[in-house]
Amino acid sequence: MLAISLDGRLAPSGGGAAQLGGEGDRRALEQALVWADACLIGAGTLRAHQCTCLICGPQLLEERRQQGLPEQPVAVVVSHQSAFPQHWRFFQQPLQRWLLAPKPPSEGFDRWLPLVQNWSDQLEGLAAQGVERLVLLGGAALVGDLLQHDAVDELQLTQVPRLLGGGNTWLPCGLATLPAAVTAADSWRAMEPEPLGDGEWLLRYQRLR
Secondary structure, eight states: OEEEETTSBSSOTTOSOOOOOOHHHHHHHHHHHHHOSEEEEEHHHHHHHSSOOOOOOHHHHHHHHHTTOOSSOEEEEEOSOOOOOTTSGGGGSSSOEEEEESSOOSSSOSEEEEOOSOHHHHHHHHHHTTOOOEEEOOOHHHHHHHHHTTOOSEEEEEEESOOOOSSOBSSOTTOOOOOHHHHSTTSEEEOOOEEEETTEEEEEEEEOO
């Protein structure tokens, strides 16, 4: 689930957090998190924001409690490094923090799982830990990796009426060719677009298998 500009960018040309998406996008994101066992976050996205999105709506929190779920889904960080500054707000947020990395962290995370090259194996490992419903929050490299392994079931893109320019597209510009199963004309089915207010639209596409 990503917020993108009209020209398909996630961040300004100079990098950093774009702060795309308004109140409607926030509501849609929180609703997606209610459904999820965990959210998947790339290390670059975490560095840009130094925190993750939390469910704040009282009714949404109650919905998770009624399902016997913790109020917040697990935050699973994907990184090639294991150390992060512990003063970041992320490490004070009230949720479980897991790390997918080559080496275990010395602090800050509740669980470590080794990072493997094949996302099919990685997702099986997460499922064995009780994580089957994942919301991917970025960034572009992580989205590209999962699409290369045809491991994305649905795209939810909030299109924001802004132009950013630059090269920070929601898929990496240098991405190798995606599998034909993902790029074929009949690979995705468009769902009804949803207006979110302030000129923003939620665009949803389900993977047809």
